[in-house]
Amino acid sequence: MSSPFSMNLFTVFILLLLGSSYAQLSTDFYSKSCPNVFSAVRAAVQSAIAREKRIGASLLRLHFHDCFVNGCDGSILLDDIGSFIGEKNALPNRNSARGFDVVDNIKSAVERVCPGVVSCADALTIAARDSVVILGGPTWNVKLGRRDARTASQSAANTNIPPPTSNLPNLISSFQAQGLSARDMVALSGAHTIGLARCTSFRNRIYNETNIAATFARTRQGNCPRTPGTGDNNLAPLDLQTPTTFDNNYYKNLIVQSGLLHSDQQLFNGGSTDFQVRSYSNNPSTFNADFVAAMIKMGDIRPLTGSNGEIRRNCRRTN
């Protein structure tokens, strides 16, 4: 006999499931509450890139560094304020992560069209997609519905975001720890088709490594002095051919031993991922398809949904 009591228990169970573990992101999350979110973000990203092309790369990287630390929850955007310690001064971010002022502009534009509705985490996800598209890469529908964290973790940022000194097994395991495969890792690394790196991130490679093209090493040495502490912040393009265009040249560089970072060249160094680098270097549409699939997977990392977290008014601080 199905008593009202067992019925209620069942209903409660289903509601709990829906409310927590089964809360899902969706592409139409704001279709009623903020249909103009896409045009607002897009215009702000477009004008930022018109001022400085590199900013597209910086926004894409912020989304990556957000997602790898307790999920895509806007945690990287929180400032260190008083006793609150955020992620901006974690090693992978300090003197390196940038674009926070542009995220503020994007959030302001979104607040103007629908106040209090769109999370910073979602705005950053859309901005990362728009950056790729504006710089000539593929497009896709972003999944939305993330909410913003009230916490951040400097230590998790230090632990979870792989350093440029990583070897191939390190890279594979740090992506595996986020539920991403080795194949996803190689595809997402194609993001290094845009943007710049500091001398301190590649100095050891251009002076000490042997799996590097000699002319390329010499070129990079020209603006990155050997002595640590000198010219540490001098910049060089991650993709020596087309640093402001999203294409597959990153992989072509790897094949001729012209990856800038030690970690880049690890993807083509006689190991298990060589075949994938070759495939992407010959076939931009395969790269684009895999990059899109992996970006969607990365955007799905442990989001706060439902009534967890909050919709931050200011991306730099909790409400």
Ligand code: HEM
């Ligand atoms: C595979 C492991 C990865 C490592 C070890 C790595 C490491 C780095 C390093 C060291 C820099 C230069 C930072 C500096 O010198 O200031 C950099 C820049 C960059 N990274 Fe990665 N990265 C990885 C994966 C990714 C992924 C998955 C994305 C995005 C999907 C990404 C996007 C970028 C972009 C766009 C830049 C240039 C940023 C700018 O110019 O402001 N990276 N990365």
Ligand SMILES: *[C@@H]1O[C@H](CO)[C@@H](O)[C@H](O)[C@H]1NC(C)=O
């Ligand atoms: C090259 O390697 C040596 C030995 O590990 C190290 O002491 C030196 O700092 C490295 N040089 C650069 C420019 O990183």
